[in-house]
Amino acid sequence: xxxxxxxxxxxxxxxxxxxxxxxxxxxxxxxxxYQVQNGIDFLCVLGTTAETPTLTxxxxxxxxxxxxxxxxxxxxxxxxxxxxCTQTVIDTIKNDDMTGVDALLIAVPYYNKPSQEGIYQHYKxxxxxxxxxxxxxxxxxxxxxxxxxxxxxxxxxxFDNIVAIKEASGxxxxxxxxxxxxxxxxxxxxxxxxxxxPLITLGAVGVIxxxxxxxxxxxxxxxxxxxxxxxxxxxxxxxxxxxLFKLLFVDGNPAGVKAMLSMxxxxxxxxxxxxxxxxxxxxxxxxxxxxxxxxxx
Numbered sequence: 001x002x003x004x005x006x007x008x009x010x011x012x013x014x015x016x017x018x019x020x021x022x023x024x025x026x027x028x029x030x031x032x033x034y035q036v037q038n039g040i041d042f043l044c045v046l047g048t049t050a051e052t053p054t055l056t057x058x059x060x061x062x063x064x065x066x067x068x069x070x071x072x073x074x075x076x077x078x079x080x081x082x083x084x085c086t087q088t089v090i091d092t093i094k095n096d097d098m099t100g101v102d103a104l105l106i107a108v109p110y111y112n113k114p115s116q117e118g119i120y121q122h123y124k125x126x127x128x129x130x131x132x133x134x135x136x137x138x139x140x141x142x143x144x145x146x147x148x149x150x151x152x153x154x155x156x157x158x159f160d161n162i163v164a165i166k167e168a169s170g171x172x173x174x175x176x177x178x179x180x181x182x183x184x185x186x187x188x189x190x191x192x193x194x195x196x197x198p199l200i201t202l203g204a205v206g207v208i209x210x211x212x213x214x215x216x217x218x219x220x221x222x223x224x225x226x227x228x229x230x231x232x233x234x235x236x237x238x239x240x241x242x243x244l245f246k247l248l249f250v251d252g253n254p255a256g257v258k259a260m261l262s263m264x265x266x267x268x269x270x271x272x273x274x275x276x277x278x279x280x281x282x283x284x285x286x287x288x289x290x291x292x293x294x295x296x297x
Contacts, residue, residue, distance in 0.1 A: 005076045006103060006135070006164060006189065007205045008041030008227065009220040011212040012049035014254050014261070015063065017270035023059050025066060027267045031213065032070050034266070038216040040075060041223075043067065044208050047080040047105060048142065049254045054272035061096075068100035078135060078208070082107035086122045090129045103133040105166060105208075110143040116151045127159040136165040139191060149177040156186040166191040166208050172198070179203040193219070194245035197238040200226040210253060211244060214260045240293065247286045251278040259283050263290060 013035075016027040035043065045067050046052045046060055055063070068077055079101045083089045089106060108114075109122055127134055136155065140146035146169055155162050156178075167175045168191025179188050179202055190196040190207040200206070206227070212219045222237035248256035255271060259278045262269035263286070269277050278286070 009223040010042040010044050010208045011035050011040050012044045012047045012208050015050045016267040029070050035216045039220045040216045042076040044078045076102035078103050078105050080105045084109040084112050086125050093130050105135045107137040108143045108147050113145045119147050123155050133163045139168040149174050152178050153181050156182050176202050210257050213257050243289050251282050
């Protein structure tokens with residue numbers, strides 16, 4: 001079952017850009033290989049961290065096909081297909097080539113701020129339109145509306161192909177409520193690197209990680225240790241990264257992780273407007289932390 005394969009550390013893949021602003025497909029594929037070789041459990045393609053709203057339809061199509069081809073079944077592919085128009089999501093799933101896609105990540109509709117019933121009906125219509133497994137994505141800081149535990153649990157109980165939620169509400173008590181009352185065939189996945197360790201101790205099955213772009217080996221090890229119940233060893237790794245967790249998001253995502261990957265020589269430090277690179281002060285703080293971790297910059 002796909003739930004078992006979406007356990008551990010998945011990486012929310014970035015989109016590297018060249019100095020001229022075009023997609024750097026060569027760096028993208030090198031980054032994919034780096035992550036797969038260093039033990040990630042699955043890849044999340046065309047999510048928030050990929051700057052997907054700034055990509056053209058052709059770029060998204062090419063990124064998806066290239067990543068699927070390079071991964072070649074070695075890890076599952078979770079594909080982001082969110083929109084604030086329900087029919088657009090349904091049409092995308094119906095009309096796009098989903099060969100090689102293992103599950104769909106679908107965010108709560110943004111900007112138009114639906115009610116809880118509207119959120120339920122959105123996911124109901126999508127779930128009934130496809131046989132692909134669906135991972136809900138609750139990120140109220142971006143969408144403007146929180147999907148409550150009650151709505152999440154209603155969807156989890158009503159639709160067999162709604163298999164998990166990426167929870168990024170920041171509300172631990174809400175996540176705990178979902179974990180306590182969810183059906184056995186539904187999983188909770190952390191959407192925030194900084195709370196992955198404590199959330200696993202409550203019963204989450206892993207994380208869709210931003211920092212994993214740069215540190216796939218270390219962060220996937222932390223996740224596996226926590227899942228195995230070796231909390232002391234996992235906590236040691238978690239504490240090594242606490243400063244970076246803060247710096248990653250202080251100037252927005254993916255500005256922080258792109259700065260980090262640039263320091264490591266893996267990509268150009270380029271984003272597409274309206275996103276911009278981290279401030280110099282943040283960049284230098286990040287460099288000091290990386291040097292403390294003995295990462296070559």
